[in-house]
Amino acid sequence: MHHKPSRALLATLGCAAGLLVTAIAAFAWPLARAHDAASLAGFQTLGAHPLLAGVANWFANSVDPAPYALIGLTLAAIALARRRIRLALAVPLMMLAASATTELLKPVVGGVRNSDWLGPGHQIAAASWPSGHATAAMMVALCAVLVAPPLLRPLVALLGSVLAVGVSYAILMLGWHFPSDVLGGFLVAGMWVSLSLTLLWWSERRWPVRREVAVAGTRGVRSLLAPGALIAAGVGAATALLAAHGRLAPGYVLAHASLVLGAVAIAIVAALMASAVALAISGTDPGPTAAHRRRLPPAPG
Numbered sequence: 001m002h003h004k005p006s007r008a009l010l011a012t013l014g015c016a017a018g019l020l021v022t023a024i025a026a027f028a029w030p031l032a033r034a035h036d037a038a039s040l041a042g043f044q045t046l047g048a049h050p051l052l053a054g055v056a057n058w059f060a061n062s063v064d065p066a067p068y069a070l071i072g073l074t075l076a077a078i079a080l081a082r083r084r085i086r087l088a089l090a091v092p093l094m095m096l097a098a099s100a101t102t103e104l105l106k107p108v109v110g111g112v113r114n115s116d117w118l119g120p121g122h123q124i125a126a127a128s129w130p131s132g133h134a135t136a137a138m139m140v141a142l143c144a145v146l147v148a149p150p151l152l153r154p155l156v157a158l159l160g161s162v163l164a165v166g167v168s169y170a171i172l173m174l175g176w177h178f179p180s181d182v183l184g185g186f187l188v189a190g191m192w193v194s195l196s197l198t199l200l201w202w203s204e205r206r207w208p209v210r211r212e213v214a215v216a217g218t219r220g221v222r223s224l225l226a227p228g229a230l231i232a233a234g235v236g237a238a239t240a241l242l243a244a245h246g247r248l249a250p251g252y253v254l255a256h257a258s259l260v261l262g263a264v265a266i267a268i269v270a271a272l273m274a275s276a277v278a279l280a281i282s283g284t285d286p287g288p289t290a291a292h293r294r295r296l297p298p299a300p301g
Contacts, residue, residue, distance in 0.1 A: 008198040015191035026180035042259030047173025059170035063136035130184025137167035138189035
């Protein structure tokens with residue numbers, strides 16, 4: 001399978017355009033801002049539960065700078081062990097670039113977003129968009145898919161989606177970010193992974209690497225899309241159940257609806273991004289070494 005760098009570049013531009021739209025919705029569209037704040041209020045109500053607060057802190061801390069750097073080095077080592085030299089170099093660079101992008105965007109775009117939903121003294125910091133934690137979690141998920149062997153990619157995509165969703169819900173329950181901050185962080189990660197694939201595929205066309213070609217069939221496509229269906233269905237059902245049993249602020253119908261909408265949207269975007277990367281790189285693994293091929297018996301006929 002010959003991958004076209006132009007398609008990855010198109011995905012990069014799509015993520016950049018989505019990032020711009022998300023910023024406009026978060027700061028300049030009153031209806032979107034109202035739902036953004038109402039969704040956050042619902043998440044914060046869930047975070048008031050002691051058990052959920054403990055789980056939220058664990059997830060949020062899992063992508064702090066030190067573990068994030070360690071994960072990046074581990075993923076690079078896996079790529080190196082699989083003889084994906086270019087990918088081993090690209091992974092830590094794209095992870096660093098994505099985190100740097102969020103830190104640069106925050107003071108440039110940041111502005112105070114007041115809302116009656118949050119109550120007095122509970123406003124989110126002005127420089128909160130996009131979320132660095134959401135960016136880091138999504139980068140870990142996508143880079144793990146990039147370095148995973150083909151047979152493990154569906155499982156890695158599922159686990160990566162769970163991590164990204166878990167971290168995102170955690171920072172919302174802790175009141176660190178708005179849902180729009182999370183989506184912005186996801187799009188920053190998607191932009192850098194797409195741009196990195198553009199450069200990797202261009203370099204492989206310019207300086208080819210011998211590979212086995214394996215085109216994913218219909219069954220493979222279904223298995224890679226499975227994480228999206230599982231995550232979306234599970235999160236939607238769990239959130240709706242919590243709302244129905246009054247675990248959220250009673251009487252806040254808008255908070256209930258916005259929480260469900262925000263939770264499902266975050267889950268779907270996370271799962272689709274991980275599945276999309278897995279599908280994009282299907283059939284790109286190195287074939288046997290020349291020495292190994294010489295030991296293979298000739299094919300019959």
